[in-house]
Amino acid sequence: MKYTLTTPLYYVNDKPHIGSAYTTIACDAQARYKRLKGHKVIFITGVDEHGQKIQRTAEQKKIEPIEHCNNISQLYLKLWDKWDISNDVFIRTSSQEHINIVNDFFNRVFSSGDIYMGHQKGWYCVGCEEYKDIDEHAIESTCPIHKQKLEWRDEENLFFRLSKYQNEIEQLVNKEDFIYPISRKNEIINFVNSGLKDFSISRVNVKWGIPVKGYKDHTFYVWFDALLGYISSICKLNSNYSLDNLIDNGWPADVHVIGKDILRFHAVYWPAMLMSANLEIPKKVIGHGFLTKDNLKMGKSLGNIIDPDKLVKDYGIDSVRWYLLKDFKFGSDGDFQFRRFVDIVNNDLANTIGNLLNRTTSMSRKWFEGNIPEAINSDTHILQIKVVDTLKVYNSSFSIFDFSRALDSVIELATFANVYLNEQAPWKQIKLNSNKQLVANDIYSILETCRIIAIMINPVVPKLSIKILNQLNFNSTDINLTECCYWGLLQSNAKLPTPEPIMNKLEFIDDN
Ligand SMILES: [Zn+2]
Structure with a gap:
């Protein structure tokens, strides 16, 4: 029996943090569990590399965006190695196989009549890569999440006809086991019930993105591109890949495990895109909670970030994996102490x-x-x-x-x-x-x-x-x-090696 699961594709704006590591060990534990149960597992993880934010970060560092992405991807690969992550694929959205899939996918959605050129104006947060629902007459405004100034945008974009899928998405999000946990499911149902609006899938003047063929100066909106990384991962595993033989190769995903902040993209936009392209939709989306430290949100300004590299160096990987999975109720927020x-x-x-x-x-x-x-x-x-x-x-x-x-x-x-x-x-x-x-x-x-x-x-x-x-x-x-x-498999009369402690007791290190 096949079992396909994914972490989010992590955005490479910065080095990996403890939150990404937490999501990834949860998926890793599930992947290992399913393998021990005899499933043929495809465990997908990777990085999301495009968008204006990456372009600007690279500009600040005076390097090319791809160089920045190479550096950060390496950090992820090294970290997953130290954290005993057993992923089968690590996809990068700057890779050629991914770019091919994005083009093929766009053609399918286009053929379904779900793409049109529209006009978009509004307040945009580069941090969120998202238009914010703020009055257009406002003189200036800030993103509630990033606390940075929003930028006024007024441009021609390609749109995806999300509104066409209102009924299908309503049915989907109300299904018993599509969204977990329930508290998050209700948020999404409310969002869908308020009426789905078409969303733009291209940007003009964002150079660090995949060009939209036939539309000069347009690159794909980073979310449209990134979500497709799950599919290019499946294709990456098979040399003979295409959108036509996905089902034989492990699609759809049995579960997407993500942070609660990106649930809307996975439970609403993504299934609609797949419906439009006539592809199977994932079976389940789990939006887990966030980690705090001593009941405070972790952040650079508070200086209380837990460095995943240091954590493992100080305490050993088994200890860290055990604590994060044993003490935190998956789905709820967890407090690291x-x-x-x-x-x-x-x-x-x-x-x-x-x-x-x-x-x-x-x-x-x-x-x-x-x-x-x-x-x-x-x-x-x-x-x-x-x-x-x-x-x-x-x-x-x-x-x-x-x-x-x-x-x-x-x-x-x-x-x-x-x-x-x-x-x-x-x-x-x-x-x-x-x-x-x-x-x-x-x-x-x-x-x-x-x-x-x-x-x-x-x-x-x-x-x-x-x-x-x-x-x-x-x-x-x-x-x-x-x-x-099964009981009774230990071999009687087999020699026992000299007993050694399997685990030395941890000492509390007071520099955290
Ligand atoms: Zn923002």
């Missing part, structure tokens, strides 16, 4: 999972000649029952991007196993020879629980997961989330 981060990682990974594994492998080595003991158990072990229950909660939560609930269920299982171990106190029982089999059953069951925990956390903390499986002498190549989660 360094003390909380350190506490959660130490509690969950070092204390709860790490100690369970370490204690049990040590006992096993000590009492069973360095090996995994053999379980002879006529009844289903209580831990096996707990594992089966946990897997249900874990799977149903993970598949709907509820990472925090999925990981909570794993930690609950590990806590349960720790409590069980303390209550059984095998260090007392082992003194009586007649209890040796009982101890063997328990130790085996706890090790088996650790093994399944390792597989469950694999999509979120892949490196840590492999460390645990190695400690259990379990082959970590070709693991999956179905057969590998």
Whole structure:
């Protein structure tokens, strides 16, 4: 079964920030999860490179726009490498395959009769690359988001007939599972109900864009161009690409994961463009929340930006991925707090999972000649029952991007196993020879629980997961989330390596 998911294509006006990293690990975790479930995954990410803002940034730096884009793209690629991102494609909208797709797509939309030349005037924010709904008689005005002066524009642009798709888009946004979360869905429904207006898809005098063939001085509006990056990504994977064979190659996307600020483009404009071009529309759009730090919006002026490079250098990638996905409810806004981060990682990974594994492998080595003991158990072990229950909660939560609930269920299982171990106190029982089999059953069951925990956390903390499986002498190549989660796969009498802590406790670094 195929599963195609995308991050947004990040705008290259500046180096990558923690918000983009957050979106990307969420997609990465989902991509890894689906792969472990046996899906053929296409995980798309990349960068959006055109537009006036990039042109001006490059001008300020006295370099060519493409040089600026090359530099920033490199930073993204390096960061995704450090963040263990397993994307299948990294698309750049300045690439030739993308430019070809934009031209082909435009021709389709044009043939549908959905393009016309119109006149557009109004107040424009270069930061948003968007006209703002502000009275044309205003003498001057500022963008509420960028706090910068709006520019008065009065030009001939090509328009896309969005209004023609009013009914189809109304139906789409009201569908049960197209937009998630619900709070954001209602905003979009209100927007659509207020009446869709045609929007301009070209700009004159913006040189850093894809030229519109047949329209001198017109380049494509950056959003029209950028959204098509998802499709050129699919084409990039196949040498024999065209808009005609997209379906065979992984389109439509099963989900677009984006920040809540660009939901309108993805849930309204984009589906209408696809309908016009007679292409399949994505199945779902998730608009997640923003990160704050200590309850303050992160920004240069406050000097409280979390540098994603430094974060990983200081604390390690597994810790960061764990915290962001476990503590933040995906969809809502999340608040990054360094003390909380350190506490959660130490509690969950070092204390709860790490100690369970370490204690049990040590006992096993000590009492069973360095090996995994053999379980002879006529009844289903209580831990096996707990594992089966946990897997249900874990799977149903993970598949709907509820990472925090999925990981909570794993930690609950590990806590349960720790409590069980303390209550059984095998260090007392082992003194009586007649209890040796009982101890063997328990130790085996706890090790088996650790093994399944390792597989469950694999999509979120892949490196840590492999460390645990190695400690259990379990082959970590070709693991999956179905057969590998059956009970009883640990090899009895297999040698256990010398136990090592899987995770050193984090120290709080007081320079954040
Ligand atoms: Zn703006």
